[in-house]
Amino acid sequence: MSLLEIRNLDAFYGDFQALFGFDFDLEEHETVAAIGANGAGKTTLLRAITGMVAATSEVLSYRGESIQSREAADIVALGVAMVPEGRRLFPSLSVEENLVIGGYSGRPGRWSLERVYELFPALRNRRSVPGTALSGGEQQMTAIGRALMSNPDLILFDELSLGLAPVVVKEIYEVLPVIKAEGTAMVVVEQDINRALEVADRVYCLQEGRLALTGAPGDLTRDRISAAYFGT
Amino acid sequence: MIEWVNSIVQGVLTGGLYALFAAGLAIIFGVMRLVNIAHGDLIVLAAFVAMVTIETTGVDPFVSMVAVLPFMFFFGYVLQRGILNYTLGDDLLPPLLVTFGISIVIQNLLLEIFSADSQRLKAGPIEVSSVELVEGIELGTLPLIVFVIAVALIFALQIGFSRTRLGRAFRATSDDPSTARLMGINQKHIFGLAMAVSLVLVAIAGIFIGIRTNFDPALGPTRLLFAFEAVIIGGLGSMWGTLAGGVILGVAQNIGAKIDPGWQFLAGHIAFLVILVLRPNGLFPRTRDD
Amino acid sequence: MTSRVVHSTRASRIGMSVAAVLILVLLTVPWWGDRATMRLLVEIFYILALAQLWNLLAGYGGLVSVGQQAFIGLGGYLLFILVIFLDIGTIWTVPMAGILGAVISLPIAFIVFRLRGHYFAIGTWVVAEVFLLGFAQVKALGGGSGMSLPIAAIKSIAASRADRDATIYWLALALAVAVIAGIYLLLRSRYGLALTAIRDSEEASRSLGVDNFRAKLMVFILAAFGTSAIGALIYITKIRITPSAAFDINWTVTIIFIVVIGGIGSIEGPIVGTLIFFLLREPLAPYGTWYLILLGVTAVAVMLKAPKGLWGLFSERFDIALFPVQRRLLLGTDDKPG
Ligand SMILES: Nc1ncnc2c1ncn2[C@@H]1O[C@H](COP(=O)(O)OP(=O)(O)O)[C@@H](O)[C@H]1O
Ligand SMILES: [Mg+2]
Numbered sequence: 001m002s003l004l005e006i007r008n009l010d011a012f013y014g015d016f017q018a019l020f021g022f023d024f025d026l027e028e029h030e031t032v033a034a035i036g037a038n039g040a041g042k043t044t045l046l047r048a049i050t051g052m053v054a055a056t057s058e059v060l061s062y063r064g065e066s067i068q069s070r071e072a073a074d075i076v077a078l079g080v081a082m083v084p085e086g087r088r089l090f091p092s093l094s095v096e097e098n099l100v101i102g103g104y105s106g107r108p109g110r111w112s113l114e115r116v117y118e119l120f121p122a123l124r125n126r127r128s129v130p131g132t133a134l135s136g137g138e139q140q141m142t143a144i145g146r147a148l149m150s151n152p153d154l155i156l157f158d159e160l161s162l163g164l165a166p167v168v169v170k171e172i173y174e175v176l177p178v179i180k181a182e183g184t185a186m187v188v189v190e191q192d193i194n195r196a197l198e199v200a201d202r203v204y205c206l207q208e209g210r211l212a213l214t215g216a217p218g219d220l221t222r223d224r225i226s227a228a229y230f231g232t
Numbered sequence: 233m234i235e236w237v238n239s240i241v242q243g244v245l246t247g248g249l250y251a252l253f254a255a256g257l258a259i260i261f262g263v264m265r266l267v268n269i270a271h272g273d274l275i276v277l278a279a280f281v282a283m284v285t286i287e288t289t290g291v292d293p294f295v296s297m298v299a300v301l302p303f304m305f306f307f308g309y310v311l312q313r314g315i316l317n318y319t320l321g322d323d324l325l326p327p328l329l330v331t332f333g334i335s336i337v338i339q340n341l342l343l344e345i346f347s348a349d350s351q352r353l354k355a356g357p358i359e360v361s362s363v364e365l366v367e368g369i370e371l372g373t374l375p376l377i378v379f380v381i382a383v384a385l386i387f388a389l390q391i392g393f394s395r396t397r398l399g400r401a402f403r404a405t406s407d408d409p410s411t412a413r414l415m416g417i418n419q420k421h422i423f424g425l426a427m428a429v430s431l432v433l434v435a436i437a438g439i440f441i442g443i444r445t446n447f448d449p450a451l452g453p454t455r456l457l458f459a460f461e462a463v464i465i466g467g468l469g470s471m472w473g474t475l476a477g478g479v480i481l482g483v484a485q486n487i488g489a490k491i492d493p494g495w496q497f498l499a500g501h502i503a504f505l506v507i508l509v510l511r512p513n514g515l516f517p518r519t520r521d522d
Numbered sequence: 523m524t525s526r527v528v529h530s531t532r533a534s535r536i537g538m539s540v541a542a543v544l545i546l547v548l549l550t551v552p553w554w555g556d557r558a559t560m561r562l563l564v565e566i567f568y569i570l571a572l573a574q575l576w577n578l579l580a581g582y583g584g585l586v587s588v589g590q591q592a593f594i595g596l597g598g599y600l601l602f603i604l605v606i607f608l609d610i611g612t613i614w615t616v617p618m619a620g621i622l623g624a625v626i627s628l629p630i631a632f633i634v635f636r637l638r639g640h641y642f643a644i645g646t647w648v649v650a651e652v653f654l655l656g657f658a659q660v661k662a663l664g665g666g667s668g669m670s671l672p673i674a675a676i677k678s679i680a681a682s683r684a685d686r687d688a689t690i691y692w693l694a695l696a697l698a699v700a701v702i703a704g705i706y707l708l709l710r711s712r713y714g715l716a717l718t719a720i721r722d723s724e725e726a727s728r729s730l731g732v733d734n735f736r737a738k739l740m741v742f743i744l745a746a747f748g749t750s751a752i753g754a755l756i757y758i759t760k761i762r763i764t765p766s767a768a769f770d771i772n773w774t775v776t777i778i779f780i781v782v783i784g785g786i787g788s789i790e791g792p793i794v795g796t797l798i799f800f801l802l803r804e805p806l807a808p809y810g811t812w813y814l815i816l817l818g819v820t821a822v823a824v825m826l827k828a829p830k831g832l833w834g835l836f837s838e839r840f841d842i843a844l845f846p847v848q849r850r851l852l853l854g855t856d857d858k859p860g
Contacts, residue, residue: 052410052414071413072413072414073413073416073417073418073419074418076413076415076416081414082414084411084414088408088411090403090404090407090408090412091407092403092407093400093407100400101400101415104400104401104415104416105416150415266640267641269643269644315822315826318826319825323829324584324586324640325586325786325825325829326826326829327640328586328640328643329586329778329782329821330822330826332588332775333779333782333821333822333825336775336779337819337822340812340814340815341815344811344812344815453771454651456644457644457647457648460644464637494658494659494666495659497651498652498659501648501651501655502652505648505649505652508633508645509636
């Protein structure tokens, strides 16, 4: 049984349709990249998985259990965590409180404050400042740590590298193997195609709300990817 | 001179009560951006619930809290989840108009059941006892107790907000409701709990009104205005701001009453409007922008 | 799509014709109607006009005021001040109260516009309380116990009682028609689109280049103008004024219930709401309190289940608009509803 199975997903913002008949699969422990131009529907896909956007589908199941019309909070409790676009730390919470609230649903597992600080030592000294007082890279680390605190089996990363300096991006991407080694499945949404291809077992390329191309990075040529990315 | 000092001291004591009214309003505004127009009527409702409890069981008003507080907690949770959650969204009209309708319904139901007569919760000899601070300044024991409890409650709320799991969930939801849901926070439940906590404060405030002064079904709207004014004067930075707002309002009213009894409430409203013009974000605003 | 436009235009043309005939018939009432009917109609006219003005404020301007009684009472007191202290002809006080009310609304706007959204609502209420408590302090106006119009001022309207009743009746009818026509024309003008855009989304309208502040201020002043003028008219019919009655929140309660139940954000809604209010009030008057409770429960239910009110239900079902003005822009929302 796959971890996540999506068949024929349509997603809507009011009258506007952002995804059209989308199919998506994810196996346990697998890392999948979702790439596509701005506005292609990548964020919407992640929102549909976490129940944050109005969506209909034939199948939307997590470990065989339908999550079609479940509350976001319930889906998170099943072991899905999101690192949202733009980090979205809580400004009135300190860094440590931001991490702690990641574990709100109380799912047991291997992650703890201590282990998050081991993974991101820079955060330890900054634990009591407001989340918004951090640099962009530290904010991204906090957002990742916050997601880990829920002990997820699946993490959805939205635009990890957006707005960060290349050295910081490198540092952030270095923790993905550590998370993967815990057996956590990942969906990595990226505009930086090379980064995405490096970490992914498989790639989904979205174009204007539809699936344009999918396959293993090794099987796809650059030309096919850029054709799918930009549309030809 | 000492009479003026006395007015101010009495105003401070009244202000503690106003801060209690305001704290409940501030919590739900903070957590879900809802201004509950029925807030004042819920205070009066709580006073009547206490009155019935006292009449049927013969307990002291303070003891009646054992029943009234859980009742109002439950009432708040059900009100939020049963009705108010369905009004929340981008549009400001539904929550305003629905709480406005609820306000009128509560007022008139109370009027129908209990008549327009003034009521009072009898607390026994403590009502008339007082302590003399210095010559010319006498503090009623009851107002003093009410003030101390109000300050203690505000202190407890502040701690609760900053230190507990529920407090964090309140703050996170207030900051960014959709990201809070991604943390596994059930928004509808959190809103229900916020209203429940608000109505516990309302219940305490209602019982205190009942033992400090008279109350009747028509009292709600003015209490709503006092609560609202205290919240705005204090700014939305912290519960301490709300306490300060209540105290400033209480002092302004007492000074007004000292000048002319007809000026009591007028002076409070004018103080509020002046502060609104001079400091639109209140005296202790939130430091960050939102 | 085309047929739809034609359809509503025809409905609106029929609506206009019916309205014109109705106005003509209403104009003749003083010649055949009895005194009680005329009094009831006068009340219906001014409540309808007040409801339309509140709908303009809240339904189009997004300014949910619960303090419009400030202007009703102000208009009433201006009547007494102008008549007694400045010797102005009684009827003339109506437009003058409107103008003065509009002028006084400026400093009020300066204060309450500092409060946004929900807070604005309660801020306007505080202002109304200040008026209530303030006028109660003015000894020259009778303080808390108020005052009555001098006989001479009443007589100055017209010599005979029948003529007075007719004059007041026509004045009330003219005010109601003028308010509805004025709002209709305003909403059909380019300001109308600006207002609708603001009501639907402050942010979106700003990005469309709409000056929110100016548009809202204009609506606030216009509503103050109309409401104050109607306030003067109301107290010409009532003859006696007291602060607690003139600045009673129940004015606004009634208006809000009428608009919400009839349908907020349309011109037809307040008309429907006013008719329902008066139709139900006559038989239910003996139950006093219960009538208010019933209205409150109905308003809450309407807001939850049919936020566009009874007229909204009806016009959606049959796709009819008698007073077509630009409709709401629908924008996507961030989250799933609920
Ligand atoms: N809150 C929203 N309301 C309306 N439309 C939206 C909203 N969010 C995204 N969209 C639209 O949905 C489409 C997909 O957006 P998104 O999923 O954010 O794209 P991506 O993440 O790939 O850049 C875009 O056309 C975007 O304009
Ligand atoms: Mg995106």
